[in-house]
Amino acid sequence: MPELPEVEVSRLGISPHITDQVVTKVIVRNGRLRWLVPDEVQLLVGQTVKAVTRRAKYLFIETQAGSGILHLGMSGKLRVVDKDVELVKHDHIDIEFSNGKVLRYNDARRFGSFLWQQPNTTHKLLMKLGPEPLTDEFDANVLFDQSRGKNTVVKNFIMDNHIVVGVGNIYANESLFKAGIDPRKPAGKITKKKYAELTVHIKQTLEQAIKQGGTTLKDFTQSDGSPGYFAQELLVYARTGKECLTCQTIIESVKIGQRNSFYCPSCQG
Ligand SMILES: [Zn+2]
Known part of the structure; x- marks a missing residue:
């Protein structure tokens, strides 16, 4: 199961490829993850990625319209690939960008999630979380x-x-x-x-x-x-x-x- 350091390294890995890029398409091949992927994730289309941030083990693809929230669950993996790279088994989600890159989510066990957070709100799953361990708030x-x-x-x-x-x-x-x-x-x-x-x-x-x-x-x-x-x-x-x-x-x-x-x-x- 990916732990906080693995998720943070994923963030550092994908961030330079998708920050400041415009989302051109969101393809959900199998939305039956831990929670059903909501239709709102399509609101990413046409938006520019402002930043990729992390809270606990959730990654946020932040845009003006709201944030796509990714959680890797037990077996989730994120890759940045070119659009024409062939799919492999369990490639459930593609987020395509204007630079021709695709953020591809693969999850064999489907305990991960792809959720949506409205601007200036906190998703209900995140409301009761304690402080981040690497901030001064945790002492x-x-x-x-x-x-x-x-x-x-x-x-x-x-x-x-x-x-x-x-x-x-x-x-x-x-x-x-x-x-x-x-x-x-x-x-x-x-x-x-x-x-x-x-x-x-x-x-x-x-x-x-x-x-x-x-x-x-x-x-x-x-x-x-x-x-x-x-x-x-x-x-x-x-x-x-x-x-x-x-x-x-x-x-x-x-x-x-x-x-x-x-x-x-x-x-x-
Ligand atoms: Zn000892």
Whole structure:
């Protein structure tokens, strides 16, 4: 499943090809995605793309008439191709531009979405989202204040989109390891000082992933259009049974909210 860094790299990849271009056609071959693609997406035709922006894992193709919202779901991929490039299986949507390029959406499992947002409004799916992790709005106070009195385990707490968006499973595991916090600890029992460390590590882990993904950008318009999971240096994720890189204790794993969770019993208190 594409996580926030992959979505941000997709944004960086497609943005230079379609910004300032006029949409000439929107072709929806199969609109039965997670939600039925609304007819309003045709309002993009004739509009100039002002910018490609991101909120959580949603990408916005912004125009004066409104924004097309794309979400990659579990298996969605975006490519920028020339108009005459042949279709492959699961190429469900084409957005054509005046420069002859096409933004092509492929999604085998169809858990992704293509929605519409009117100007100066917020789509209902986006109304209750927490702050973006890479902005100043996300700091230790957010985690500390929201967690008081909560028994939710901290790993689930930081993966909750209402608290902060975009902290996927890999990034939650890695950030908690770096901050020395046991993923099973109740969120309400963690000090502000520890949350300050965790906040820094969440930001750094995501930023590092985006930076690493950026190095694959030159291939974005080729291959399968998927920036994929970047070759990241993972300190704890999927390292069950291996030695902790800090203290040589054996890394353990546990399921938390159905998600695989990895931790060092010695470093993470
Ligand atoms: Zn350790």
